[in-house]
Amino acid sequence: ELVAVGWLVGAGVALLWSLLGRHIVLLLHRQGTDNPQRHGSGERLPSVKGSTVHVEIEGPAGAPVLVFTHGWGFDASAWYSIRRRLRADFRLVLWDLPGLGESTPFSDGVFDIERFAENLHRLIERVDGPVVLVGHSIGGMTMLTFCRRYPDLVGNKVKGLILVDTTFTTPLRTTVGAGILPWLQKPVAKALLHLNRLLWPVVWWMNWQSYLNGSSHLVTRLMSFSRDVTRGELEFAARFTATEHPAVVAKGILATLDWDESATLQQISVPTTVLVGKEDRITVPAASHHMARTAHAGNLQEITLAGHSGIVEEGDAYAAAIATGAKRANAATSPDLSVAEDAVHGGQVERTVPAYR
Numbered sequence: 001e002l003v004a005v006g007w008l009v010g011a012g013v014a015l016l017w018s019l020l021g022r023h024i025v026l027l028l029h030r031q032g033t034d035n036p037q038r039h040g041s042g043e044r045l046p047s048v049k050g051s052t053v054h055v056e057i058e059g060p061a062g063a064p065v066l067v068f069t070h071g072w073g074f075d076a077s078a079w080y081s082i083r084r085r086l087r088a089d090f091r092l093v094l095w096d097l098p099g100l101g102e103s104t105p106f107s108d109g110v111f112d113i114e115r116f117a118e119n120l121h122r123l124i125e126r127v128d129g130p131v132v133l134v135g136h137s138i139g140g141m142t143m144l145t146f147c148r149r150y151p152d153l154v155g156n157k158v159k160g161l162i163l164v165d166t167t168f169t170t171p172l173r174t175t176v177g178a179g180i181l182p183w184l185q186k187p188v189a190k191a192l193l194h195l196n197r198l199l200w201p202v203v204w205w206m207n208w209q210s211y212l213n214g215s216s217h218l219v220t221r222l223m224s225f226s227r228d229v230t231r232g233e234l235e236f237a238a239r240f241t242a243t244e245h246p247a248v249v250a251k252g253i254l255a256t257l258d259w260d261e262s263a264t265l266q267q268i269s270v271p272t273t274v275l276v277g278k279e280d281r282i283t284v285p286a287a288s289h290h291m292a293r294t295a296h297a298g299n300l301q302e303i304t305l306a307g308h309s310g311i312v313e314e315g316d317a318y319a320a321a322i323a324t325g326a327k328r329a330n331a332a333t334s335p336d337l338s339v340a341e342d343a344v345h346g347g348q349v350e351r352t353v354p355a356y357r
Contacts (some may be wrong), residue, residue: 020212021212021213021214021215022211022212022213022214022216022217022235022238023214024214025214025217025218025234026214026217026231026234026235027231029221029229029230029231029234030230030231031230031231031232032230032231032232032233034081034084034232035230035231035232035233035235035236036077036078036080036081036232036233036236036312037077037080037236038075038077038236039054039056039075039076039077039101039102040056040058040077041056042054042055042056042057042076042094042102043055044102044103045122045123045126047098047103047119047122048106048115048118048119048122049106049107049108049110049115050104050106050107050108051098051099051103051104051105051106051107051119052103052104053095053096053097053098053103053119053123054075054076054095054096054101054102054103055093055094055095055123056076056092056093056094056095057091057092057093057094058083058087058091058092059086059087059088059089059090059091059092060088060091061091062091063089063090063091064089064090064091064130064132064326064327064330065090065091065092065093065127065128065129065130065131065132066086066090066091066092066093066131066132066133066134066322066326067093067094067095067120067123067124067127067131067132067133067134068082068083068092068093068094068095068134068135068136068139069095069097069116069120069133069134069135069136069139069140069142069143070094070096070097070100070136070137070139071136071137071138071139071165071166071308071309072097072100072137072138072249072252072253072256073100073240073241073244073249073252074100074101074136074237074240074309075096075097075100075101075102075103075240076094076095076096076101077101078136078309078311078312079094079311080236080312080315081311081312081315081316081318081319082311082315082318082319082322084315085315085316085319085320086319086322086323089323090323090326093123093127093131095119095123097116097119097138097139097142097252098111098115098116098119099111099245099248099251099252100244100248100252105245105248109251110251111248111251111252111254111255112255113138113141113142113145113255113256113259114145114149116138116142116145117142117143117145117146117149117150118149120133120142120143120146121146121149121150121153124153124157124158130156130157130158130159130330131157131158131159132158132159132160132161132162132325132326132329132330133146133158133160133161133162134162134164134322134326135161135162135163135164135166136164136165136166136311137164137165137166137282137283137308138166138252138256139164139166140163140164140165140166140167141166141167141168141256141259141261143161143163144163144168144261144264144265145259145261145264147161147261147264147267147268148261148264148267151267154268154269154270155269155270158270159270159271159329159330159332160270160271160272160273160325160326160328160329160330160332161268161270161271161272161273161295161329162272162273162274162275162322162325162326162329163272163273163274163275163288163291164275164276164310164311164318164322165275165276165277165280165282165283165288165308165309165310165311166283166287166288166291167283167287167291168260168261168262168264168265168287168290168291168294169259169260169261169262169287170186170256170257170258170259170260171256171282171283172185172186172189172257174283174284174286174287175281175282175283175284176281176282176284178284186257189253189257190254190257193250193251193253193254193257194250194254196246196247196249196250197246197247197250197251197254200245200246200247200250203246204245204246207241207242207246208242210241210242211238211239211241211242216238216241216242217234217235217238220234220237220238220241220309221234222281223281223282223307223308224237224281224282224307224308224309225237225279225307225308225309225312225313226277226278226279226305226306226307226310226313227305228305228306228313228314229307229312229313230313233312233313236312237309237312265291265294265295266294266295268295268296269296270296270297270329270332271296271297271299271325271328271329271332272291272292272295272296272297272298272299273298273299273301273321273322273324273325273328273329274288274291274292274295274298274299274300274301275288275300275301275302275303275310275318275321275322275325276288276300276301276302276303276310277302277303277305277306277307277308277309277310277314278302278303278304278305278306279305279306279307280306280307280308280310281307281308282307282308283308285302288300288302297332299325299328301321303317303318303321304317306318
């Protein structure tokens with residue numbers, strides 16, 4: 001009987017943990033003062049291949065325009081802290097990538113960064129006056145593809161780029177552990193992502209289980225944040241793993257595995273600010289160092305106590321750096337702008353990391 005009672009108690013504890021474990025994990029992190037919130041109000045605009053994109057616009061009319069493209073697996077609400085700090089001085093245009101947030105997927109189910117860049121192009125065409133582009137992770141990758149596809153707009157409509165925790169080539173080359181069995185990484189990654197795409201109902205159920213028991217919080221904390229992340233910030237980011245469609249997420253990641261815009265960096269003709277969290281493990285700081293050295297008028301800033309999702313956990317630092325980069329781009333009057341501008345707000349510039357080949 002004691003054994004039976006022990007089994008029942010153990011089963012009860014396991015059941016409770018599977019449903020409530022995330023609360024215990026969250027209690028291990030400090031309480032924040034301004035927790036990120038999901039979407040604000042916006043409008044849907046028709047876009048390419050049958051998709052519609054959700055767009056939010058705020059800030060004073062006539063102010064310098066910033067166009068924000070978020071990272072994969074997030075939506076425009078990832079910019080929550082940053083937009084609250086910048087909307088008094090800038091006109092902000094934020095959108096959800098197709099298939100994420102409030103935007104609908106492409107009608108044929110095909111996802112690639114070329115199409116994201118075309119979406120960005122259509123959005124920019126609707127904006128009056130010059131713009132500065134800001135992109136996090138796959139958002140920065142989308143910007144580089146945009147620059148290759150629409151070079152006539154770079155320097156005219158587009159006055160500058162702000163690349164945030166992103167890369168210039170497949171993330172398989174610029175993530176932690178990229179040098180381990182590189183010949184095996186791509187086949188294994190593709191196989192697993194195709195399984196996620198095909199078995200998405202099972203994956204979605206597993207994602208919800210991971211969210212409820214807190215394991216997704218632990219993985220998100222390890223891969224995307226630094227030790228300074230707050231309870232609300234971690235909960236905000238982890239919830240995306242449960243709510244976004246697994247097949248869409250898998251297709252978007254698959255689109256990055258054969259992507260490369262290394263050559264595009266050398267063709268960029270506008271001031272480029274590169275921001276990276278010093279603890280970024282998904283797109284390591286060395287990739288950002290390379291981009292800052294290679295792009296025209298490149299300026300690098302590392303943000304301390306920030307991981308790949310630093311825009312969520314260190315909004316003040318990223319907002320200050322984005323504002324400085326935007327003002328620098330809008331103030332540029334000649335292609336001879338110095339690349340030696342000092343970093344601001346506690347960041348640091350280093351130019352000693354070997355370039356990628």
